[in-house]
Amino acid sequence: MRCKTAERYISLQQDNELNAKRNQALCRHLQNCASCTSIQSCNLALQTSLKELPQAEYPQWLHHRILDNLPRQKKQSWAGGRALSYATASLAIIFGLLAGTLVGIKGYEGDELATQNETEYSYISFGEQSLMEAYDD
Numbered sequence: 586m587r588c589k590t591a592e593r594y595i596s597l598q599q600d601n602e603l604n605a606k607r608n609q610a611l612c613r614h615l616q617n618c619a620s621c622t623s624i625q626s627c628n629l630a631l632q633t634s635l636k637e638l639p640q641a642e643y644p645q646w647l648h649h650r651i652l653d654n655l656p657r658q659k660k661q662s663w664a665g666g667r668a669l670s671y672a673t674a675s676l677a678i679i680f681g682l683l684a685g686t687l688v689g690i691k692g693y694e695g696d697e698l699a700t701q702n703e704t705e706y707s708y709i710s711f712g713e714q715s716l717m718e719a720y721d722d
């Protein structure tokens with residue numbers, strides 16, 4: 586085992602997160618490595634001194650003050666806003682399809698008129714005096 590691995594295992598051992606197999610490997614390494622043994626004893630000493638620190642008592646108002654100073658979230662959630670925009674987009678698509686269909690129907694009616702009575706239609710499209718009328722004179 587390398588010393589780097591042993592250091593990692595020492596940390597895991599102190600947090601009670603090292604399995605039995607790795608723990609045995611660490612013990613074997615520590616029997617032959619003075620520097621890792623020293624690291625382990627230093628870590629243990631630090632851990633015990635941290636545990637001996639008195640638990641700080643926080644005033645009652647601190648909790649409320651922190652919560653009051655937290656930034657307020659908007660009422661509408663992100664997901665809600667998304668759902669609304671999807672609904673709007675769907676409506677826009679449906680409206681667009683309907684409008685396109687109506688325009689198509691109107692256009693088709695105009696085409697029918699043009700084939701039925703072509704001359705009349707061209708007078709209509711050029712206003713009161715058509716180009717054809719201008720050439721006739």
Ligand SMILES: [Zn+2]
Binds near residue numbers: 588591618620
């Ligand atoms: Zn070592």
